Amino acid sequence: MADTASAPTRPTLDTVAVATGDPEREQPWSELGLKADEYDRIKEILGRRPTSSELAMYSVMWSEHCSYKSSKVHLRQFGEIPQETSAGKMLAGIGENAGVLDIGQGYAVTFKVESHNHPSYVEPYQGAATGVGGIVRDILAMGARPVAVMDPLRFGPLDAADTHRVLPGIVAGVGGYGNCLGLPNIGGEAVFDPTYLGNPLVNALCVGVLRHEDLHLAKASGVGNLVVLYGARTGGDGIGGVSVLASETFDETGPAKRPSVQVGDPFMEKLLIECTLELFHANVVAGIQDLGGAGLSCATSELASAGDGGMHVHLDKVPLRDSTLAPEEILMSESQERMMAVVEPADIDDFLAICAKWDVEAAVIGEVTDTGRLEIDWHGERVVDVPPRTVAHDGPVYERPFARPQWQDQLQADAAESLPRPSTGDELRATLLQLVASPNLCDKSWITDQYDRYVQGNTVLSQPDDSGMIRVDEETNLGVSVATDCNGRFAKLDPYAGAQLALAEAYRNVATGGATPLAVSDCLNFGSPEDPDVMWQFAEACRGLKDACLELGVPVTGGNVSLYNQTGETAILPTPVVAVLGVIEDVRRRTPSSFQGAGERIVLLGRTREELSGSEWAHVVHGHLGGLPPKVDLRAERGLARLLADLVGIATSAHDLSDGGLAQALAEATLVSGIGARVTLEGDAFLALFTESAARAIVTVPDYELDELAALCARHGVPMAEIGTTGGTALEVDGQFSVPLDELRAAWTATLPAALG
């Protein structure tokens, strides 16, 4: 019986005074993931051993996830890219919650992509759901209204048992959370590869829109200003390694070790969005920060170090779901749907009234000071007294050893160009049907039909279009466009080129819709940084991305790094997912990806080379990965993008060529519209259909625009070839084969429903 059990014995609170008086106490720094030299450094900073609350804060803030300690030295180079776009200077850049771009007409846009990989493997639904929730709060914290989400996903083989465990849950989680927030999901990716078995990738992107004057930054300025925590109550979820401290602090009758995966409440997040936007509108927010990874530890230390340098927090004023939580646990909790604001005392009544209107709980938990210290009290006793910068920004930085893997040369020598190829028309037809039905190229409706793409009524393009496009202003029809891409096989063959190809594809996908690419956010998913092979992949990918961004004139506005994506010795394919955001002055003039009418000319833009290594054909037909990825030609990419911008209003459709080559582009353009095509291919028909050369697209134009198209191609230096005509009910390759669209569609759409039910 519970009432006969003795009350839990609560050890003395580990205050600053206790820590000073008991310097030799054993502390579980190793269990919390700190290295011996990191623990020593904390003692050096404080001039004493840390209290258990301080130790908890440093351990999470100095973790790989929060401190970027392995990746920082490589990420710095993104700062060398000029922080401006063709539309103007960046209003906020790397280091803020998300970068903010000027898109004209007084509007700004912010976007960011982040990972939630490990939680989604442990608990697929909640891991994916809270991934969406976290990135949405990042965007909200900049002062923006979130307007769209996108989710690049990676899974193990479609027929693997664990894929059937994680995929339905991840998709339902992305949909369950995003749908309930009223954010259209306008694209993304779903890619299958054996290396993601046991390491699924859930990346989540959010786009937000704001007026220039609404920009808010994360800083606690103005001595005497109040620190307000609002949103959901703080509970024991997502505490992770800190449960080590909890179990040290309490005996077995104390709180149980909580699950490390957070649990999301999208309804609360929806209220938080509307409430926060109304707070901004009322002009009662002096500074703001979302609570995500590392919870209050992160929010308090980052706000304080970005502001006047001091903050005093009364931790016992934090509203709790579980009154038995210890101060260490409150500091570490990753409970979702919380925000922290800095509010001038004169505004606090208005602030709290708006929260009450939206049924959002709010509590004043502290104030801004000029002490230069982050001081946290627990029922009047000081449990934290640290310089906030040392927690938030002065974490360890590692120069991890990296070296080109010994196997890299052998991998690159094993080219797919020498594999046996189909030659007859019947063999080509069979290859086409096999490829369109393969997991990476098949119709993804089973996934995307679980996402609301219509809510807010501003979705102009969405999956299966090359990019997602959102109308920003209903009067002027200003809009933005986003695409995310990464071919991990290319990155494995050559991480430098692979990262550039990821950028090039996303850049091209934005351009095909008629938008001008402006800026980049990246989510760098790799294996263990302690493996020099992986670290080399990471270093090369960063270098490649930076060089390509410089060449294309697009800054990196922010992003995220996810390391340790590996099981045993096997790392995932290096997966630098690149998101590109573009702007379009008039969304009514966007170019769709699918054919729009019969009797139009199909024109192939760009140069086609024999590039089969890393291709879908080699992967699906031969299970082969080797050789060198397609040539990167950024000059050609830029020329193509400028041409596509000039073709707005001339081309009736434009579809990028990437995975699966021309064959897949034709299949998608015909299947989505139901309008067939007849094409004539010069030379080797197999190569023409299945090679994956970059910097290419197909466009359709009416006959009378052919001359104009030719003139524009000449002006931008883009090779063009008329390859056929739209119309009919089949996809026909002259002299080779014909496939009725019904048969092609049956092959394309059957795969995911057959595997997933």
Next chain:
Amino acid sequence: MRIGVVTFPGSLDDVDAQRAVRLGGSDAVPLWHGDADLKGVDAVVLPGGFSYGDYLRAGAISRFAPVMGEIIAAAQRGMPVLGICNGFQILCESHLLPGALIRNDHRRFVCRDQLLRVENNRTPWTAAYAEGQEIRIPLKNGEGGFVADAETLARIEGEGQVVARYLEVNPNGSLDDIAGVSNERGNVVGVMPHPEHAVEELTGTGTDGLGFFTSLAASVLA
């Protein structure tokens, strides 16, 4: 015409419904769930979303909002009320409409471009359509399966209270492919698909949904 659009905590398509009302030629008047005040509107739209997170049962909590007391009384006096998706669920929970909406038979949320047949154009919300007209508008729901007991089903079929029916695909297991129903008087209509997402060529599935927002003025003038 002045048409009110209610915002509940968790409403998502309220902005879209206001836009659709404007494009239909009427004035959109925002109404707040906590205010027992209809601001003198001529008709009301309950928009889609996840009011109160749908945590208890879709629409079950919103039905008790202060504004709903006014709406129920006005509807009983004959004021036109349209519920879309979550709004349909709230109207069923309020007993203004027959039947109930349960989880989709396949247990997944579904978003698709749905073909419908307008079965009854004698309501103030569907007068702009021809009887039997086929329209394609977005559908997006997790709990859209329309159910009713056999007697109720026979009655609403017999009385012509089925406003729209799914064609090609029954996306959620609704009985008799029912996509929308009205009350006996015809002034209260609920539809599961989203006409407010089909009011512009640029977005959604074209303009097939606009008729829901032009019908009112047309039926009053007639």
